[in-house]
Amino acid sequence: MTNEKVIAGLQTIVTELAQQADGHAIQSRIFASEGFSKLAEKYAEHAAEERGYVDKCIDRLLDLGCDVKLEAKREAPVCKDPVDWLKYDLQVSIDGLAWLKELTEAVREDYTTFDILKEYYQDEEEDMYWGQAQLELIECIGKQNWLLQQL
Numbered sequence: 488m489t490n491e492k493v494i495a496g497l498q499t500i501v502t503e504l505a506q507q508a509d510g511h512a513i514q515s516r517i518f519a520s521e522g523f524s525k526l527a528e529k530y531a532e533h534a535a536e537e538r539g540y541v542d543k544c545i546d547r548l549l550d551l552g553c554d555v556k557l558e559a560k561r562e563a564p565v566c567k568d569p570v571d572w573l574k575y576d577l578q579v580s581i582d583g584l585a586w587l588k589e590l591t592e593a594v595r596e597d598y599t600t601f602d603i604l605k606e607y608y609q610d611e612e613e614d615m616y617w618g619q620a621q622l623e624l625i626e627c628i629g630k631q632n633w634l635l636q637q638l
Contacts, residue, residue, distance in 0.1 A: 494553050496590040500544045506560040508537035523637040540607045577618035584611055
């Protein structure tokens, strides 16, 4: 029932999403140190959500009788400027959703995996919309006014 593409996809999520969670945790601490408490809280919560999806994918791989790997992670950017981070993080969501949609389609008949990926997709889509809305708000009210809202 489960093919190699699905197994590889779940492992990719484990590796890449763990990296994203680490990045969001680091950004949360950076934003907190700069006084942007709302952004710090947002990204700390986001990191915790991502770790939850990593756990679900690990559990699913184990349920399927697969080995889970602790793979090397590539370096990712860290930004002091919240707007630069938003732009980067939005692009990660856009690219990730395109890939995740393809993987989700590949597991349509594996209902358990499908449900996990569908839930993750919906969460990522919500994050993408939030990022887009924030950038539109910055465009509308200006960066300094937006930053004041993040204190």
